[in-house]
Amino acid sequence: VSDSQARWTIVGQGLAGTSLAWALWKSGQHFARIDRGHGGSSRVAAGMLNPITGKNFEPSWRLNEFLTPAVEFYEEVESWIGRKIWHPYPVLRLAETGKEWEKIRSKLSAPHVAPWVAQEVAPPPGWTGAVLLRGGGRLDTLSFIDGSRDFFTKHGIAHSSHHESSGPGVTTIHCDGSTGLISNRYGSHRCAKGEILTLHAPDWDDTRIRVGAGGWLVPVGHGNFKAGSTYEWNLLDELPTAQGRSKVEAICRKLGGDSFTVLDHQAGIRPILRRSQPLIGPLNDHEWMFNALGSKGSLYAPRMAMLLARWLVDGIEPDPELSFPCYLKSLERESGH
Numbered sequence: 459v460s461d462s463q464a465r466w467t468i469v470g471q472g473l474a475g476t477s478l479a480w481a482l483w484k485s486g487q488h489f490a491r492i493d494r495g496h497g498g499s500s501r502v503a504a505g506m507l508n509p510i511t512g513k514n515f516e517p518s519w520r521l522n523e524f525l526t527p528a529v530e531f532y533e534e535v536e537s538w539i540g541r542k543i544w545h546p547y548p549v550l551r552l553a554e555t556g557k558e559w560e561k562i563r564s565k566l567s568a569p570h571v572a573p574w575v576a577q578e579v580a581p582p583p584g585w586t587g588a589v590l591l592r593g594g595g596r597l598d599t600l601s602f603i604d605g606s607r608d609f610f611t612k613h614g615i616a617h618s619s620h621h622e623s624s625g626p627g628v629t630t631i632h633c634d635g636s637t638g639l640i641s642n643r644y645g646s647h648r649c650a651k652g653e654i655l656t657l658h659a660p661d662w663d664d665t666r667i668r669v670g671a672g673g674w675l676v677p678v679g680h681g682n683f684k685a686g687s688t689y690e691w692n693l694l695d696e697l698p699t700a701q702g703r704s705k706v707e708a709i710c711r712k713l714g715g716d717s718f719t720v721l722d723h724q725a726g727i728r729p730i731l732r733r734s735q736p737l738i739g740p741l742n743d744h745e746w747m748f749n750a751l752g753s754k755g756s757l758y759a760p761r762m763a764m765l766l767a768r769w770l771v772d773g774i775e776p777d778p779e780l781s782f783p784c785y786l787k788s789l790e791r792e793s794g795h
């Protein structure tokens with residue numbers, strides 16, 4: 459299918475490219491989509507959105523600005539594609555050691571953390587402390603990507619599996635995830651491979667996301683869960699390994715228990731430039747980028763896409779912290795050039 463009026467070509471239809479397609483669609487733009495149809499980290503991701511993360515128990519970067527637009531966006535897309543994609547869940551954050559629990563507890567009433575704290579709860583056996591968080595959930599990434607693809611195809615938006623050079627007057631926006639980063643198109647990267655299991659465990663509590671022991675367990679319905687994950691910076695391929703599987707199985711035993719069956723084992727590469735802080739912006743006169751969603755594509759993709767569409771279509775620049783050209787300048791300043 460081709461659209462002779464297309465002004466934009468989006469390369470990549472993971473969370474970044476699909477969110478951008480919606481933002482351009484909503485502003486009445488003509489665009490074409492390119493995607494290989496396989497690989498990429500969005501198809502592997504658990505889609506979990508957890509407001510307060512990490513060992514330091516801190517809100518995700520610029521959380522207040524990104525969370526509500528993300529949830530509103532997914533709910534709006536549901537109404538367009540007629541499929542449920544956003545599943546809100548409380549997040550049960552568990553602490554293994556006394557030291558870890560002390561850190562978490564010391565922050566529960568801090569003004570930047572307290573709005574996300576639903577309540578402190580009794581820890582399950584084997585854990586030192588537990589707190590229930592609000593605002594979390596799971597994006598069904600496959601339903602989002604495939605449902606959007608079907609919608610755009612039905613509405614005549616061009617799609618192809620490979621990118622040839624764009625014609626005159628067409629701007630290409632690279633939303634190519636780790637493929638783009640590993641090609642060093644954007645300078646040095648910090649991409650990290652991750653492995654994830656899909657489990658069947660009908661006896662486990664499927665009313666909450668569980669986070670602890672350096673991993674997570676996300677209910678996906680029908681007694682199934684996604685569990686992860688590992689971080690590997692050196693061997694960047696999309697191949698599951700026995701070592702990765704046993705690491706994630708150990709997380710599963712701690713978070714869920716011993717009785718589960720592994721249904722699937724996958725690996726993907728998180729696109730990272732500087733932690734999970736995405737970037738958008740022009741590369742030259744006819745090419746732009748949207749990348750570096752890191753471990754938190756579900757949280758950041760929708761609003762970044764909206765800001766990028768505004769920049770592309772209306773020329774309104776986002777604040778410098780989100781801009782790829784500004785990021786490059788800051789690197790140059792740091793290196794003294």
Ligand SMILES: Cc1cc2nc3c(=O)[nH]c(=O)nc-3n(C[C@H](O)[C@H](O)[C@H](O)COP(=O)(O)OP(=O)(O)OC[C@H]3O[C@@H](n4cnc5c(N)ncnc54)[C@H](O)[C@@H]3O)c2cc1C
Nearest residue numbers: 470472473474494498499500505506635652726754755756
């Ligand atoms: C194991 C694991 C678990 C994760 N869990 C979560 C989670 O729970 N929550 C969360 O928010 N995030 C999670 N992430 C991170 C999440 O996957 C990323 O933040 C997000 O998916 C990145 O989206 P993207 O669109 O930038 O990249 P991708 O999803 O990689 O999309 C890039 C697309 O571009 C295509 N492409 C690239 N080059 C070309 C080309 N030349 N021609 C055609 N097509 C091309 C690829 O095939 C791919 O489809 C996880 C990641 C991993 C690895």
